[in-house]
Amino acid sequence: MAKLLEAEGLVKAFGGMIAVNKVDFHINEGEILGLIGPNGAGKTTLFNLISGYLRPDAGLVNFGGKRISGLRPYHICHAGIARTFQASKNFPDMSVRENALIGAIFGKPGTSRERAEAETDEILAFVGLAEYADRAVTDIPLAGRKHLEVARALATKPIVLMLDELMAGLNPTEVGEAMELVKRIRASGVTVLMIEHVMKAIMNICDRVIALHHGSLIAEGAPQEIARDAQVIEVYLGGV
Numbered sequence: 001m002a003k004l005l006e007a008e009g010l011v012k013a014f015g016g017m018i019a020v021n022k023v024d025f026h027i028n029e030g031e032i033l034g035l036i037g038p039n040g041a042g043k044t045t046l047f048n049l050i051s052g053y054l055r056p057d058a059g060l061v062n063f064g065g066k067r068i069s070g071l072r073p074y075h076i077c078h079a080g081i082a083r084t085f086q087a088s089k090n091f092p093d094m095s096v097r098e099n100a101l102i103g104a105i106f107g108k109p110g111t112s113r114e115r116a117e118a119e120t121d122e123i124l125a126f127v128g129l130a131e132y133a134d135r136a137v138t139d140i141p142l143a144g145r146k147h148l149e150v151a152r153a154l155a156t157k158p159i160v161l162m163l164d165e166l167m168a169g170l171n172p173t174e175v176g177e178a179m180e181l182v183k184r185i186r187a188s189g190v191t192v193l194m195i196e197h198v199m200k201a202i203m204n205i206c207d208r209v210i211a212l213h214h215g216s217l218i219a220e221g222a223p224q225e226i227a228r229d230a231q232v233i234e235v236y237l238g239g240v
Contacts (some may be wrong), residue, residue, distance in 0.1 A: 002028065002029045003025040003026045003027070003028060003029075004026075004027050004028060004029040004063070004064065004106045004159070004160065004191055005026065005027040005050070005061070005062070005063050005064075005081075005160055005191075005193075006025075006027075006061070006062045007023055007024060007025050007026070007046075007049075007050070007059065007060070007061050007062075008059055008060055009022050009023070009024060009026055009058060009059035009060070009135055010022070010024075010046070010049055010056050010058070010059035010060075010069075011023075011024040011056060011057045011058035012042075012045055012054060012056055012057055012215075013057055013169065014032045018214075018215050019045040019152060019215050020043045020046055020049060020056075020142065020197060021042075021060075021214070021215035022047050022059070023042075023046065023059070023192075023212070023215070023216070023217050024217065025112055025206070025210050025217060025220065027067075027160065027191055027193055028191075028207075028208075029191055030186070030189075030191055031186075031191060031192075031207040032182065032183075032186055032192040032194065032205055032206050032207050033158070033191075033192070033193050033194070033206065033207065033208050033209070033210065034194055034196060034201075034206035034208070034209040034210070034223070035193060035194065035195045035196075035209075035210055035211075035212070036197070036199075036202060036209060036210075036211050036212075036226070036232075036233060036236060037197075037211055037235075037236060038236050039212065039214055041150045041172075041212040041213050041214065041215065042184065042214070042215040042216075043195045044086065044195065045215075046212070047083060047162055047164055047193075047195065048199045049061065049069070049163065050068075050071055050081065050083075051076055051077075051081060051083045052070075052071050052073035052076040052078075054067070055069070055070055056069050056070075056071070056092065057061060057101070060139060063076075063079060063080070063081060063160070064080070064115070066079075066221065068081075071078075074199075077107060077158075078107070078108065078109065078134075080158055080159035080160060081155035081159065081162065082103075082107070082154070082156045082158035082160075082161050082162070083153060083161070083162035083163075083164065084146075084149040084150055084153055084161075084163050084164050084166065085164055086168070087148065087163045088145045088146065088148070088149055088167050088183070088212075089154075090137045090145055090149065091137065091146055092136070092137050092138050093136075094136075094137065095133070095134055095136060095137070096124065096129055096132045096133050096134070096135055096137060096140065096144075096148055097120060097124065097133040097134060097137075098121055099137060099148055099149065099151075099152055100120045100124055100129075100151040100152050100155050101120045101155070102116065102119045102152060102155075103151070103152035103153060103154070103155030103156045104116035104119050104123075104155035104156075106156075107155055107156025107157060107158075107169075108156060108157055109212045112138055112152070112197035113218060116155075118222070120151075120155060121133070122150055122153050123151045123155050126151075126154070126184070126188075127147045127148075127150055127151045127154070128147060129144060129147055129148060129151060129198045131185055132144055138232060139215060140193075141192050142169055142170065143170055143174040143177070143178070146166055146167075146170070146178070147178075147181065148165070149166075150166065150181065150185075154185070154190070158190055159190065160190070160191045160192075160193060161185060161191070161192050161193070161195075162192075162193045162194070162195075163182070163192065163193070163194040163195065164194075164195045165189055165195055165196060165197065166178050166182070166194065166196070167179075167196060167197075167198040167201055168197065168198075171204070175198055175200065175201065178201070179200075179201050179204065179205050182194065182201075182205055183205055189201070194206070197230050199227075201227055202223055202226075203223045203224075204223075206223050207222075208220065208222060208223075209221065209222070209223050209226040211226060211229070211231075211232045213234060213236070218224065218231050218232065218235070219231060219232050
């Protein structure tokens with residue numbers, strides 16, 4: 001597999017606290033890569049460095065062979081990297097369709113309104129939100145709001161999609177539906193990097209997993225290998 005995205009020696013500190021500490025990792029084209037670690041491990045900070053919301057203090061990120069670290073978030077989005085957030089960033093005063101349409105219009109420069117609207121309806125159907133298209137965001141359940149975040153990100157036509165705890169707060173049925181959605185996204189040709197605490201998802205849909213602790217990479221490998229890793233068990237799985 002070709003390496004699509006690579007991070008080399010990434011460092012980010014906030015005052016005296018090092019949130020990301022000399023992290024090296026890569027994502028292969030077409031894979032689902034899981035990112036795990038206890039709260040405060042630096043997972044979301046790493047997402048923010050990749051997507052341009054933060055600038056690294058040291059190190060770099062390459063995407064498709066080109067350096068993207070230091071670029072503004074919209075430049076990185078236009079290059080083909082989209083993300084969701086732990087807490088939904090949907091626009092509550094807009095309909096579901098309007099929320100997704102924003103991604104289609106602004107995610108790729110030059111998209112016509114007519115084409116963006118057609119693509120939006122296709123994406124809402126893809127993520128299972130077609131029946132909610134004309135509803136206000138506040139009128140749909142949590143799982144729907146999370147899927148809407150995914151829809152808006154997909155509307156930007158990403159090459160890599162970064163999912164930040166898509167399954168947090170969902171019941172077992174909704175988790176299963178979210179897992180199937182992630183698999184459909186990969187089958188559509190999009191590479192996925194996902195932060196997730198739901199180990200059922202990590203074990204069943206990820207090709208590889210990387211684990212962070214105190215900002216440092218402590219393990220990398222297939223899900224089954226990570227589940228047996230002594231350090232991961234100690235710091236993340238509770239020593240069981």
